[in-house]
Amino acid sequence: MTTTPTRTRPSASRTRGGIGESVGRPDGVPKVKGEFEYSSDLHVEGMLWGATLRSPHPHANIRSIYTSDAEAMAGVFAVLTHEDVPGRKVYGMEIPDQPVLAWEKVRYQGEAVALVAADHPETARLALGKIRVDYEVLEPVTDAETAMSEDAPKLHLSGNELRRVDVRHGDPEAAAEVVVEGEYEVGMQDQAFLGPESGLAIPDGEGGVDLYISTQWLHVDQDQVAESLDLPPEMVRLTLSGVGGAFGGREDLSMQIHACMLALHTSRPVKMVYGREESFHGHVHRHPAKMRYEHGATRDGKLTYVKANLIFDGGAYASSSNAVCLNAATFACGPYDVPNARIESHMLYTNNPPCGAMRGFGAVQVCFAHEAQMDKLAEKLGMDPVDLRLKNAIEPGMKFPFGQEVPYPAPVREILGRVREIPMPDEQEAMGRDLRELPGGVSNTTHGEGVRRGVGYAVGFKNIGFSAGFDDYSTARISLSIEDGEPVVRVYTAAAEVGQGLVMVQAQIARTELGVENVVVEAADTRTGSAGSTSASRQSYVTGAAVKEACEKVRERIFELVRDEFGESDELAIEDGNIISDGREIAPLMEILDDGEISEIVEFHHRATHPLDENGQGDAHFQFAFAAHRAVVEVDVELGLVRVVEIATTQDVGKVINPKALEGQIEGGIAQGLGLALMEEIRIQDGEIQNASFTDYLIPTILDMPPVKMEILELADPEAPYGLKGVGEPPTIASTPAIVAALRNATAMELGRIPVRPEHIIGIPKKPPDELPQPESSRYSGIGRLEDRRET
Amino acid sequence: MKLRLMVNGESRETEVREGESLLYVLRERLGLFGSKNACEQGECGSCSVYLDGELVCACLVLAGQAEGSEVVTVEGLSEGERLHPVQEAFLEAGAVQCGFCTPGLIVAAHDLLSRNSEPTEAEVREALAGNLCRCTGYEKILTAVQMAAETTP
Ligand code: FES
Ligand code: FES
Numbered sequence: 001m002t003t004t005p006t007r008t009r010p011s012a013s014r015t016r017g018g019i020g021e022s023v024g025r026p027d028g029v030p031k032v033k034g035e036f037e038y039s040s041d042l043h044v045e046g047m048l049w050g051a052t053l054r055s056p057h058p059h060a061n062i063r064s065i066y067t068s069d070a071e072a073m074a075g076v077f078a079v080l081t082h083e084d085v086p087g088r089k090v091y092g093m094e095i096p097d098q099p100v101l102a103w104e105k106v107r108y109q110g111e112a113v114a115l116v117a118a119d120h121p122e123t124a125r126l127a128l129g130k131i132r133v134d135y136e137v138l139e140p141v142t143d144a145e146t147a148m149s150e151d152a153p154k155l156h157l158s159g160n161e162l163r164r165v166d167v168r169h170g171d172p173e174a175a176a177e178v179v180v181e182g183e184y185e186v187g188m189q190d191q192a193f194l195g196p197e198s199g200l201a202i203p204d205g206e207g208g209v210d211l212y213i214s215t216q217w218l219h220v221d222q223d224q225v226a227e228s229l230d231l232p233p234e235m236v237r238l239t240l241s242g243v244g245g246a247f248g249g250r251e252d253l254s255m256q257i258h259a260c261m262l263a264l265h266t267s268r269p270v271k272m273v274y275g276r277e278e279s280f281h282g283h284v285h286r287h288p289a290k291m292r293y294e295h296g297a298t299r300d301g302k303l304t305y306v307k308a309n310l311i312f313d314g315g316a317y318a319s320s321s322n323a324v325c326l327n328a329a330t331f332a333c334g335p336y337d338v339p340n341a342r343i344e345s346h347m348l349y350t351n352n353p354p355c356g357a358m359r360g361f362g363a364v365q366v367c368f369a370h371e372a373q374m375d376k377l378a379e380k381l382g383m384d385p386v387d388l389r390l391k392n393a394i395e396p397g398m399k400f401p402f403g404q405e406v407p408y409p410a411p412v413r414e415i416l417g418r419v420r421e422i423p424m425p426d427e428q429e430a431m432g433r434d435l436r437e438l439p440g441g442v443s444n445t446t447h448g449e450g451v452r453r454g455v456g457y458a459v460g461f462k463n464i465g466f467s468a469g470f471d472d473y474s475t476a477r478i479s480l481s482i483e484d485g486e487p488v489v490r491v492y493t494a495a496a497e498v499g500q501g502l503v504m505v506q507a508q509i510a511r512t513e514l515g516v517e518n519v520v521v522e523a524a525d526t527r528t529g530s531a532g533s534t535s536a537s538r539q540s541y542v543t544g545a546a547v548k549e550a551c552e553k554v555r556e557r558i559f560e561l562v563r564d565e566f567g568e569s570d571e572l573a574i575e576d577g578n579i580i581s582d583g584r585e586i587a588p589l590m591e592i593l594d595d596g597e598i599s600e601i602v603e604f605h606h607r608a609t610h611p612l613d614e615n616g617q618g619d620a621h622f623q624f625a626f627a628a629h630r631a632v633v634e635v636d637v638e639l640g641l642v643r644v645v646e647i648a649t650t651q652d653v654g655k656v657i658n659p660k661a662l663e664g665q666i667e668g669g670i671a672q673g674l675g676l677a678l679m680e681e682i683r684i685q686d687g688e689i690q691n692a693s694f695t696d697y698l699i700p701t702i703l704d705m706p707p708v709k710m711e712i713l714e715l716a717d718p719e720a721p722y723g724l725k726g727v728g729e730p731p732t733i734a735s736t737p738a739i740v741a742a743l744r745n746a747t748a749m750e751l752g753r754i755p756v757r758p759e760h761i762i763g764i765p766k767k768p769p770d771e772l773p774q775p776e777s778s779r780y781s782g783i784g785r786l787e788d789r790r791e792t
Numbered sequence: 793m794k795l796r797l798m799v800n801g802e803s804r805e806t807e808v809r810e811g812e813s814l815l816y817v818l819r820e821r822l823g824l825f826g827s828k829n830a831c832e833q834g835e836c837g838s839c840s841v842y843l844d845g846e847l848v849c850a851c852l853v854l855a856g857q858a859e860g861s862e863v864v865t866v867e868g869l870s871e872g873e874r875l876h877p878v879q880e881a882f883l884e885a886g887a888v889q890c891g892f893c894t895p896g897l898i899v900a901a902h903d904l905l906s907r908n909s910e911p912t913e914a915e916v917r918e919a920l921a922g923n924l925c926r927c928t929g930y931e932k933i934l935t936a937v938q939m940a941a942e943t944t945p
Contacts, residue, residue, distance in 0.1 A: 024886075025888060031894050032875065033875070034895040035826065035867070038825075122809065191926075193892075194830040194836065194838060194890070195830065243890060245892060246890075499889035499891065669929070671928075672926075693831070693835070694831045695835050699926060702921055702923070702933065702934065705929050705931070
């Protein structure tokens with residue numbers, strides 16, 4: 001990683017392990033030893049195993065549910081249905097429309113219908129098989145366009161339109177000298193975190209329950225669980241357990257209410273762990289999208305207008321679809337100066353699996369489309385694709401098409417210019433190379449023949465944090481005391497560490513602000529106020545700011561004590577556990593603090609945002625982050641197999657807090673972008689998932705992932721703590737379109753759909769199976785019969 | 793039924809129920825939760841352990857098949873507080889994020905380095921292709937294995 005220093009802190013502290021250093025993870029040692037406790041590892045004596053019966057049908061009426069046979073089984077302690085939900089029978093983050101357990105109707109395949117608790121997971125599984133549900137199967141609504149039509153069955157009382165956002169900007173009738181149109185499609189991606197949904201609920205014997213859980217947001221879980229259990233929130237206490245990745249897929253509830261219901265019902269601890277197949281049904285996915293675009297430009301390459309019609313499949317329930325729909329509408333034009341725009345963003349209910357948050361959150365889909373359009377336009381104009389982007393790059397002080405002024409920094413031009421300057425990988429002769437360095441690898445499909453190289457660029461951006469009027473905040477409590485003769489800082493928040501490294505960031509901030517090396521980040525639980533969600537790349541900023549401000553308050557109180565003792569002192573600071581005045585050590589912290597503890601709580605709210613008006617105009621977002629990518633690919637054009645040779649990226653992060661963790665976020669984010677470009681899709685047919693396993697849903701392996709070259713910009717955001725920007729999502733946004741652009745460059749194919757499959761690259765037309773030759777037809781006889789192959 | 797086996801150098805005996813996998817027994821019967829359960833289908837490598845010296849996916853081994861065998865899990869690689877060089881390297885390189893893949897990768901990397909003390913980049917990639925990681929993008933894992941190769945005697 002190279003960083004371009006653009007701002008240095010005036011007085012860098014001497015305390016080790018502060019911001020800017022690659023400090024190690026406090027949970028690192030237990031993780032490499034296998035001792036870190038994930039939510040699936042929890043165990044208490046006498047616990048039962050919970051399991052969930054799910055609907056096999058995407059759309060059906062439930063006539064009746066018979067549970068007696070399951071209840072009669074030895075080892076079964078409870079069988080619960082919707083009738084046993086004590087409180088609100090539905091849940092949901094934005095709109096509570098999803099049944100805790102289905103009644104009357106199921107709206108997607110995999111919807112939870114009944115629960116079992118048993119003394120062994122296998123007994124629980126067998127008991128599920130004994131529950132008889134009488135379904136009246138209904139025709140499912142299997143795509144968003146069908147859901148829009150007048151005669152489609154209404155899946156919810158409110159109709160099938162879940163949300164619509166229109167953005168109208170400038171002259172709706174603007175005409176242009178050069179026009180390009182395109183249709184784009186994005187398949188349904190899965191977060192595919194490795195740690196399965198799991199947790200342990202322990203009844204407290206007084207009607208309340210403690211839940212140990214992996215989640216992204218403890219408090220939003222607590223509120224929803226308490227509501228459905230009909231308990232006051234303080235009787236539902238949540239503690240974060242080890243989280244095996246999240247990427248948006250743990251923002252909604254999975255087994256939280258279910259485990260608590262079973263535990264309260266049986267008065268025994270209940271553990272639930274989803275298997276991988278169940279996990280595919282047990283969390284929301286990235287929204288599939290169909291997008292129609294029209295770009296108009298002048299002959300010399302200035303954008304005149306963008307028109308876009310975006311249709312998202314929200315699936316059966318709302319999840320966070322509302323916000324995704326808004327995000328997509330606001331980012332639809334890309335980070336460009338677009339004088340006139342007309343964007344329609346539609347979010348529909350269907351009988352497909354519910355979709356919600358995934359890294360990139362609405363920005364990913366539209367970035368694939370707007371970047372493909374920019375390339376198309378460049379080609380039509382005979383311009384270099386990067387030059388066209390540079391010419392139209394948005395800048396601070398301009399207006400986004402949704403009416404918000406572009407804040408500083410918005411270095412679109414810089415990151416594009418710099419990513420182009422990163423040295424290209426050496427072009428080695430394809431023939432005779434190590435197989436592992438060719439498309440197809442050790443499958444031995446080519447020795448270099450038919451291999452073509454391509455290069456593609458893309459740039460993307462996204463909001464950091466929650467938007468459109470949401471009161472987004474985080475709470476931190478900092479305590480400083482002397483333990484065993486040493487000053488110790490303890491950080492208490494409810495912020496979820498999901499692997500990204502927030503535990504390091506919190507400790508680094510505390511060290512920097514308080515000059516004490518020994519910082520303990522305590523386990524997150526609901527005893528501290530909400531930290532908001534670990535999503536939208538927001539925790540370093542929002543929880544980071546709360547920790548920073550609480551530390552500043554603690555520090556100010558120490559300085560008061562110092563002034564009390566030493567009188568007015570100049571330029572006070574704390575470094576390495578010592579009070580510094582005017583550059584000289586005047587006393588150890590220990591002396592000042594004695595046996596006392598200083599503790600401060602801060603609730604940090606970021607600048608208010610506002611909902612969009614009816615023309616899609618408003619100050620909806622509070623921070624924007626930008627990243628550009630360049631992909632180099634090699635394609636076996638005969639078989640459509642791809643090897644990504646290298647990804648280069650430039651990202652503005654405001655301030656690097658932990659260089660190694662930052663690199664990890666960028667590399668990991670790019671891997672997920674690569675997955676969406678080339679392989680990752682939940683395939684759905686008639687509302688049913690066809691590939692709910694890691695055998696059939698492919699995520700990139702170490703063989704698929706190329707080296708990443710990166711250049712980091714540190715253009716400080718004047719409002720943010722240390723000037724930092726959220727970093728988690730931008731790597732996942734433009735990496736996908738950059739790879740697809742490189743594929744187009746290598747193959748000259750249009751490639752309007754992701755993931756790009758081999759058949760798209762070699763141009764096998766999409767035909768329904770009944771039009772392909774059938775075994776008994778004469779045309780079939782010539783195709784690939786074993787005898788034929790033996791003869792040749 | 794009863795199952796007897798050696799785990800990390802200790803002889804262990806436990807009741808098992810028909811159909812339980814070695815992974816289930818290690819985790820739920822013997823309390824060794826280091827081997828992970830990301831797919832239980834042999835696809836992700838998060839449950840990698842040594843069975844009589846062979847690298848296997850514990851989720852694909854029926855408990856009964858391990859009767860009388862010697863099993864080494866990630867918990868058996870460090871000596872008390874002293875981490876194995878592969879574990880050190882994973883920390884040093886920043887190869888751990890959520891860490892769910894880590895135990896399996898550490899066992900798999902340990903196995904690779906015991907067979908090939910100086911693997912090329914392509915050899916590392918090939919050897920670890922059966923271990924999925926969703927967080928890191930593998931760059932730091934590759935670095936970790938190369939670092940471990942340098943420090944492993
Ligand atoms: S859990 Fe055994 S390979 Fe995935
Ligand atoms: S670190 Fe999370 S899966 Fe590898």
